[in-house]
Amino acid sequence: MGWFGRKAAFTSSAEVEERERSWGEALARDSLPDPVLERLADARAGRVPWVATMTPAELLTARSHGVRPVATVTGTCWYQFGRSWTEGHAEGWANALIRIRREAFAAGANAIVDVRMRTIRHRIGSSMDFTLLGTAIRVDGLPPSPDPVVATVPALEFVRLLEMGIVPTGIAIGARFEWLGGGGWGGYGNQWRGGSQVTQWQSSVFAGNQPMTELSQFWESIRRDAHADLRRHAATMGNGVLAHTHFGQIIRQERDKQPPAYLGRHIVIGTVVDTLRNADVPHGIEQVIDMRDGLSPFVDGGGSRHGVYPTEGEGEGPI
Structure with missing residues (x-):
């Protein structure tokens, strides 16, 4: 028919x-x-x-x-x-x-x-x-x-x-979120040591050009903890992880008559592998650095297999 x-x-x-x-x-x-x-x-x-x-x-x-x-x-x-x-x-x-x-x-x-x-x-x-x-x-x-x-x-x-001789064994996940300067929607959320008064001053128009030290330390702490979570999860399955998915963002929350609070969160996901230590790698490996203007081809949604979290405007591309 x-x-x-x-x-x-x-x-x-x-x-x-x-x-x-x-x-x-x-x-x-x-x-x-x-x-x-x-x-x-x-x-x-x-x-x-x-x-x-x-x-x-x-x-x-x-x-x-x-x-x-x-x-x-x-x-x-x-x-x-x-x-x-x-x-x-x-x-x-x-x-x-x-x-x-x-x-x-x-x-x-x-x-x-x-x-x-x-x-x-x-x-x-x-x-x-x-x-x-x-x-x-x-x-x-x-x-x-x-x-x-x-x-x-x-x-x-x-x-x-x-x-x-490298055997993929599973997927590992590391995630972390914390608040800087109080905050916490609905009363929930981890509190990072320190406040946000320094960040408020360093981001004001009167401070001039300078590093935002408090916010930098806050963000570094979140990323470090997320990667520590990833390593702990990966250790249960193998001795290495191809961590290709990274997503992080900082959200500013305005508060009445108080300095703003900042919510930082980061997640990293990858394929865990297990291999003999110090084993030779028969295939060539080249380092790649992407410094082009515009959207990186590594995070282009049209061709990437790993674009699980949004990257435009608030995410991170690989370097």
Whole structure:
């Protein structure tokens, strides 16, 4: 039958209600709904065509190394973090990671590559949607893993790392937020030592050109603590981390008859790797510094795999 001779397939309200019920029951028992399990079982058995986010070149290289795509998998968590931005973002990503691993295992995979991280901010309280999307892969000769590796590197880089004896083992997250000079929306928030009177004077028109020492120390402390969190998380999975996603911002909060308060927050995310210490690296490594005007190609949303947090105006690009 020709395409235009086909009858359009519409989803009935009863089917929508049944799907919502299935998802609700699955979330309540901390598992996957039956339709998802059926789809992944079909992908595992090869009864349906596989779907992958790989490019043709990546697919060719992966297949030549015994790596085969199974299916695309996702993990989503809409998380409320009204008390702590730090814990909220870390736990939101952690829940999404659990769910994408669950799908990969159901598909009979060993790992998930080319994992892309997406966030959607909502105006429903202090909440955010944390979503992971990647390609579940099966390595020839290995059984399916109940705890598949999750890597943000694409398939081509994944294979190259394995060639060098560097094994991606998971995703690590480091996050930190604090207040300078009081503040704290809703009475919540960590308080950094010191106040904001010095910052207020140094940012006034009468101070002239000078470094803002208090704000610099405040920002350095937040970034240092976020990276310490990242290292602690990474140490449970390997001995290195490809920390490619950095996002930070400082928000100024005006207060009546008081100096303004400053909210600083920073998050860093990367793929953890495990390798032998002092091992040779067969591929050449070049240092890159980007000092161009305008938006860096490293954070260009059109081509970057790692643009999980916004960078225009308030984020940070790599140097």
